[in-house]
Amino acid sequence: MTRHGDRWGLRASALFDGCALHRGRPLVVVEGDRIADVDLSGADPSSDLPVADLGDATVLPGLVDSHAHLTFDPHGDVPSQMREESDDFLRALARRHARQALDAGITTVRDLGDRGYVCTEVRDSKDEELPEILVAGPPITRTGGHCWFLGGETDGVDGLVAAVRERARRGVDVVKIMATGGMLTPQWDSHESQYSREELAAVVRTAHAEGLPVTAHAHGLQGLADAAGAGVDGVEHCTFLTETGAVPDWATIEALCDAGTFIGVEEARLPGDDTLLPARIRRMLEARGEYLTQMSRAGARVVGCSDAGINPRKPHDVLPYGVISFAHFGFSTAEALASVTETAAHACGVGDRKGRVTAGYDADLLVVAGDLSRGLEGLLNVTSVVRAGREVRSGTGERLPIGTN
Ligand SMILES: [Zn+2]
Structure with missing residues (x-):
């Protein structure tokens, strides 16, 4: 070397x-x-x-990828992989994916959801042949909710408070909570809320008392409004889904702008045939493309990220494609680049050195x-x-x- x-x-x-x-x-x-x-x-x-x-x-x-899943094989079936593979196997996979990211120039990766905290050991190896790694551990989700197979199932305020404290004891860098359903888990629809505003607020209060930021996976319009109202530090996806479509809620966007909340937009994907995407997702992404630049100009702290690992068009070195998409939406070169460097570093809590x-x-x-x-x-x-x-x-x-x- x-x-x-x-x-x-x-x-x-x-x-x-x-x-x-x-x-x-x-x-x-x-x-x-x-x-x-x-x-x-x-x-x-x-x-x-x-x-x-x-x-x-x-x-x-x-580059800083603020939302990746180092243990997910983009070509595999994530739910069955997470049920079947050993910790050692997942750790080896995480290292391989982290190296793949580094070779594309991604020198910091925040893992927003593993199983059994396996990425913590990879982070702690402080291997400079890998990017710097930050971890969330298993995302908190309701029983049977989005990504339940990662092991973070928790219900009710008392359970949520205990779950946040466990993550603090485990030394995570951020608490991730699934405020709404998501694509990987059909049992719970993406637009549906998984927690009340009060429950989300209890998570934020407990995490902040432990010195930890909170980022909320949130597709649904109501879930986004509740996450903003609860005072989360970041939201992931921000697609404003309802049962019938995707409609940006400018009151929530204004609240997110005023609070300086980071908005993770997982636009990065390999070029491919978008008509193969389910119609609902395609419409959702098109709608987001239209309001993203407007949001950014309104002062939103938009962070370009990947959600790498969740499907074959999202390998762990895919982040640069998101920057290219941002430019097509109307971001200036500097705005698009800042979304994966300066702003992303602040979103990950390392903006004072990365x-x-x-x-x-x-x-x-x-x-x-x-x-x-x-x-x-x-x-x-x-x-x-x-x-x-x-x-x-x-x-x-x-x-x-x-x-x-
Ligand atoms: Zn994710």
Whole structure:
């Protein structure tokens, strides 16, 4: 594995720093596992600094996928897999999927639902050949509810309070609760609420007392309103489903904007035949595409994520496709990129050290060929991935061409 000296530089024609695109041969200086300096002046660095000059390329923060399922095999049947496979098997699968994500430039992954807390051990291995991993453990769900097979079945306020405390004891990074039904579990329809606003509020109160954020899986219109009313820190999906269709509820959107709630939008999927999707889901996704840009312009903190693992069009390296979709919906290049870097890092509670290219932040970097302002498809053309200051993937098969000026 490539190992660079203690202090080295990376220069390319463009840099996205987490907020804005810069041109004019910006230089990023890495020292150990941190970014030491970012120089936008285009000036030559001191002659003793080894610098990899990548020419027509864009340097950006390593991507953050705030919603993935590392233990899910996208080509498998998740419910039966979760009932049958051993913890060791799922852990090995999680490691393989995490590595697949890293090779695409995803340097931080938040797992929003495993079985038996198996991802916690993968996180705790602190393996720098993997992305940084954050975990939720088994999502909390009502008895027989969405993803019950992950083992998080809990009913009533007392049960919910106990479930949150158990997750705190287990050292999770976030509490995930299924506020509504979902696609993977036909027994409970996606638009139906699984908990009352009071129950969700008890979860939020208990989690916050433990110092943990809460994110709520919420498709249904009422479930979203209740999650917002309960004060969750994030919502996942945000599709505003009713029995008959999907209708954005602007009162809830306004409440989510005012509270600064993160809105995870799992738009990333491989290109494919959308007409094969069930008609209801297709209509739901089309409707969301229409109101997403409007929501973002209204101040919503939209986070691009993947829900990787749930079906064959969602492998664990799929996140860049979501960024490309956001641009097609009308997001600017910087808005689309921020949704998987700076905003996503804040959604995951690591915004003080990830998601930006700036001095003092972790040296988790992605380099892609070309200038991304010419098209976000460039994200698929990975030149190099740097994790904690070390190059862990080279797209060209050759290590970063570091030379001294
Ligand atoms: Zn999910």
